[in-house]
Amino acid sequence: MRGNENVWTLAKGPLSRDPFRWFFMGRMLSLFGSAMTPIALAFAVLQSRHGPQLLGYILAAQLLPHTLFLLVGGSVADRYRRDRLIMLGNMGAGLSQAAIAAVVLTDSDPAWIILLAIVNGVLEAFTGPAMRGIVPELVDVPEIKNANALLNAVRGVARMVGPIAGGMFVSTIGGGWAIVIDASSFFLSAVFMSRVHLPSHVVSHHDPIAIVVRQGWDTFRHSEWIWPLTGAWSIMNALQMGTWQVLGPIYAKDTFGATGWGVALSMRALGVFLGSLFMWRLRISYPLRTAMMAAAIMGLPMMVLGQGLSLSYLLGSVLMAGFGASVSEVLWNTTLQQRMPSEVLSRIMAFDDLGAYMLIPVGEIVAIPCANRWGLHPVEMVAGVAFMMTALTPLCLRQIRRMTVSAES
Structure with missing residues (x-):
């Protein structure tokens, strides 16, 4: 039924x-x-x-x-x-x-x-x-x-x-x-x-593109609940891409191999799917609080690699990480789409993407030198803990912690 x-x-x-x-x-x-x-x-x-x-x-x-x-x-x-x-x-x-x-x-x-x-x-x-x-x-x-x-x-x-x-x-x-x-x-x-078929936007087409970009920047920087989360994700993505995308395959090569690593990636995708189904059924009262608490779970696979645990532990952690990533992404996009005016929404999304991904090359570049200097396991462990702490830090701001869903929803 x-x-x-x-x-x-x-x-x-x-x-x-x-x-x-x-x-x-x-x-x-x-x-x-x-x-x-x-x-x-x-x-x-x-x-x-x-x-x-x-x-x-x-x-x-x-x-x-x-x-x-x-x-x-x-x-x-x-x-x-x-x-x-x-x-x-x-x-x-x-x-x-x-x-x-x-x-x-x-x-x-x-x-x-x-x-x-x-x-x-x-x-x-x-x-x-x-x-x-x-x-x-x-x-x-x-x-x-x-x-x-x-x-x-x-x-x-x-x-x-x-x-x-x-x-x-x-x-x-x-x-x-x-x-x-x-x-x-x-x-x-x-x-x-x-x-x-959507209606055309009723906007002025006479402003130079630089002015339009600046208008988006002004809206972004004056939205005190957006830029702290974008800043947090900038650090989190750098930590994750460096330790998971770069160091993860190196660890897998010397332990459970490429097949095990492929299974781990598939398990993360399964977690994303399950998290999406979860969000379909559940109504969230405090979206940003829930989003960042769910995002913190994504630090678990780094900590598992840091402890040198077996593949079964890694598979469980990446399943949970995928679930948390899905919940966080759905809530973040939904909050932006419900609260920001449509005429500036894509610019806000662009600044969010740019800010969230701008430090990824740094994380990818320094990952291997750090692992050579301090060892792969300590770097993974520290990155996992730092990831979780960074995800939870914006919740110190009351506006983020107490924000509710849109009144229209």
Whole structure:
């Protein structure tokens, strides 16, 4: 009986609205396609001469323009129709991924992928803030949390299924065909987005983009509950990416191997999916307090690595970390979308993304030198404790600790 009740709730929720349903289907397709690409592209590039070095250049070529154009992308998303911006971005991503697939399948010089990665980075800088800002335009305020939970659930499933499918393509017919599917998913997503029709933004188009960016900055810095959390995530992401993304595989290589590490990543994705289902069912009274308490759980896997515990402990901790990450992300996005005006929302999201990710390169660069100096286990342990403390520190601010859900929700 409860299963029928859940289906009925789902049918009457965000998916009952045509604009969100088209957006959701398009987003689902592009997420599953994109989840296959990293492993397919990595193996294709690593087989070439100077593969490891070239792969690093490709990753940097996508990250750098994304960072440089993020604020511009957020400003453009606030001035124009987000649905059309996302549709055009998906078409551009489809073309660039198709070109990357052609390079891989024809065994052409993989250096061409660097130029295409730059294109992808610029496109992501425009579509990212638009995607985070469009949800309140697709559903009513009370449905925003469940809409974010649905999107997060699909992301979790994609992260579980995508790498496995990509690996199967690599080992059978070739990773290039996985990238072809990714390109196709972007084109189909653009078709779905063409069915979303939002009204044009009633804003002035005469202000220079620099003025529009500054207006977003003024709103961001005067929102005393936003920038402390963005600052906390800046430190937390640096700690996590350095100790988990860089040192984690090194630890796995010397202990439970690549297979065990792959299972751990899948368990984290499962946690994200379960956390999204949890958020679908639960009503939270204090979203920011709950978000940061859930985020603190993400420090557990670092502490498990720091203690040198077995794989079973790590799997349990990453499952909990994925759950906490999902709860935190849904609540954070929902709070921003409910409380910030739509005409400035994408700029706020862009400043949030920029601030939250700006220290990641620092964490990734210093991780190995720190491990060489003090040892991998102590660095992991200290990072895990520091992560938890950083997550909980903003709760000292009463405005964050006591903030309730939007009155309209």
